Amino acid sequence: MKTTQELKELLYKNKTVADQQPDAIAEANAFCEGYKAFLNAAKTEREAAAYSEQLLKQAGYKPFVPGMALNAGDKVYLINRSKCVLAATIGERSMAEGFHLNIAHIDSPRLDLRPVPLFEKDGLAYFRTHYYGGIRKYQWPTIPLALHGVVCREDGTTVTITIGENDEDPVFTITDLLPHLGREQNQKKLPDAITAENLNVVLGSLPIADTDAENRIKLSILGLLNEMYGIAERDFVTAEIEIVPAFKARDVGLDRSMIGAYGHDDRVDAYPALMAEIEVQHPAHTTVCILTDKEEVGSDGVTGMNSMYAYHFLQQLCAATGVDSIAAFQASKCLSADVTAAYDPSFSEAFEPDNGTYAGRGVAIYKYTGAGGKSSTSDANAELVSYLTRLMNKNGVVWQIGEMGRLDLGGGGTIAKYVANRDIDTIDIGVPVLAMHSPFEVVSKADVYMAYRTFRAFCADAE
Incomplete structure (x- = not known):
């Protein structure tokens, strides 16, 4: 025995x-x-x-x-x-x-830009996104985001885009509703509180100087992108641009035993x-x-x-x-x-x-x-x-x-x-x-x- x-x-x-x-x-x-x-x-x-x-x-x-x-x-x-x-x-x-x-x-898992992503609404310019993989949508608003990807331009050349990783870069974000006005949102089931159509990335708020023009903020954003990368709105059709978190990998815990990233x-x-x-x-x-x-x-x-x-x-x-x-x-x-x-x-x-x-x-x-x-x-x-x-x-x-x-x-x-x-x-x-x-x-x-x-x-x- x-x-x-x-x-x-x-x-x-x-x-x-x-x-x-x-x-x-x-x-x-x-x-x-x-x-x-x-x-x-x-x-x-x-x-x-x-x-x-x-x-x-x-x-x-x-x-x-x-x-x-x-x-x-x-x-x-x-x-x-x-x-x-x-x-x-x-x-x-x-x-x-x-x-x-x-x-x-x-x-x-990430957010990709949709084929026609750029739009302006009520004083803000946005990118529309399409989520890739099994994300929990409520986790993506109110964090710093970066743009990564490539654009194949009309002239056949390809340009790489990376914005939001360097300390001097701007970052992007997705907004959420403030708790003071969130009573109805709080009653929704978790998957419904933030929908896919809510995952719009804030790009800017400054209009071009011409007060008679339509979509002044959208035009301002397009002008900046054209100056930086030589692209036009049509080029988003032939682009692969991903929205990812802007933060870097960090040790987690006082004992530094884990990595968060x-x-x-x-x-x-x-x-x-x-x-x-x-x-x-x-x-x-x-x-x-x-x-x-x-x-x-x-x-x-x-x-x-x-x-x-x-x-x-x-x-x-x-x-x-x-x-x-x-x-x-x-x-x-x-x-x-x-x-x-x-x-x-x-x-x-x-x-x-x-x-x-x-x-x-x-x-x-x-x-x-x-x-x-x-x-x-x-x-x-x-x-x-x-x-x-x-x-x-x-x-x-x-x-x-x-x-x-x-x-x-x-x-x-x-x-x-x-x-x-x-x-x-x-x-x-x-x-x-x-x-x-x-x-x-x-x-x-x-x-x-x-x-x-x-x-x-x-x-x-x-x-």
């Missing part, structure tokens, strides 16, 4: 990183300085791709050209339509033995995955890091994982080494690196504590995502879960496992099912996030670091 202590050893233990690996906290703090710089420089998917390309070039990666000769240890990369990053390190073994894929997304979902997994790919040298398996777009709106389109762009890249790698891509896919493993919800004691009723994932307790794996009865998920098999947990244990990674909240409250999906649909074994893993999809999400530095150590171990693994 086992003793009580021996029986206790059979329990699933979910301890903090600080308790299990106190020495890792300083390493996590150092690693996250680079991550905060990434966050501040990469508030859109285009900026994230451009920043990542700089890091890849500095690390010696060469642009991939279909048909080029590839040898073990070579590092190549490809940028898809300025919004996706594909980076690979060629392994010592044949690609027929499979790829090791780390895939994260670099788009985040816009865009943790999913740059908090993208940066560690990219760094692990950059640092790997002469891996056994060919490693591939993919930073993709459009996850927040279903992964469709030519830059989403539901398209063929990433699989074409893998097929071209196989072709360059004379390997059948079907065999390579069947032998591959993928970590679908996306965030999950961190258990929030302030809203404990939304979670099931035993199956929650907690900030500060390590990187989280989740066998399935989706909603309700596991709909829209790939549901990783037991063998793949066993492989990953053994790998993490062997490499000293602090990890936890769980689900996203109580059943039937909602749910969420990742890109895992799109990769699994290509006959690639795929499992979800990521950093737990507090206030996910808000303009200011919060993560534990220790969890970010454990995600990085997982991706690094996966890149180097020879199993």
Whole structure:
């Protein structure tokens, strides 16, 4: 008969990183300085791709050209339509033995400008917006906002716009009703108190001097934009301009153990995955890091994982080494690196504590995502879960496992099912996030670091 202590050893233990690996906290703090710089420089998917390309070039990666000769240890990369990053390190073994894929997304919930965005009403000029992804609309008014994006002008040239990030820049905002006049608004359900049509960004209030002109404030704003960027109202049709929070990533808490920022979902997994790919040298398996777009709106389109762009890249790698891509896919493993919800004691009723994932307790794996009865998920098999947990244990990674909240409250999906649909074994893993999809999400530095150590171990693994 086992003793009580021996029986206790059979329990699933979910301890903090600080308790299990106190020495890792300083390493996590150092690693996250680079991550905060990434966050501040990469508030859109285009900026994230451009920043990542700089890091890849500095690390010696060469642009991939279909048909080029590839040898073990070579590092190549490809940028898809300025919004996706594909980076690979060629392994010592044949690609027929499979790829090791780390895939994260670099788009985040935000506000986009509508095709005809600029209007004037009762003494103010505004931009109309269309929300992108699953935002809670009431969270976006009364915070400082910035404009980021590109405009393809009539003459065929492209101009980049960034306003609101430098200290000397103006910022923008969305107004809300004052509490003194908010009695009727207070009676509305939360999703109805601020509607999509309320999310208009304030641009200015000064009219042009001509008192006989119509839309004097709108014309003033257009004149300023034309002076700064050489654009006219027609150019908004061929623009991609995003409205994002203007604040920078900041340490949270007196102990500085957390990071608050816009865009943790999913740059908090993208940066560690990219760094692990950059640092790997002469891996056994060919490693591939993919930073993709459009996850927040279903992964469709030519830059989403539901398209063929990433699989074409893998097929071209196989072709360059004379390997059948079907065999390579069947032998591959993928970590679908996306965030999950961190258990929030302030809203404990939304979670099931035993199956929650907690900030500060390590990187989280989740066998399935989706909603309700596991709909829209790939549901990783037991063998793949066993492989990953053994790998993490062997490499000293602090990890936890769980689900996203109580059943039937909602749910969420990742890109895992799109990769699994290509006959690639795929499992979800990521950093737990507090206030996910808000303009200011919060993560534990220790969890970010454990995600990085997982991706690094996966890149180097020879199993």
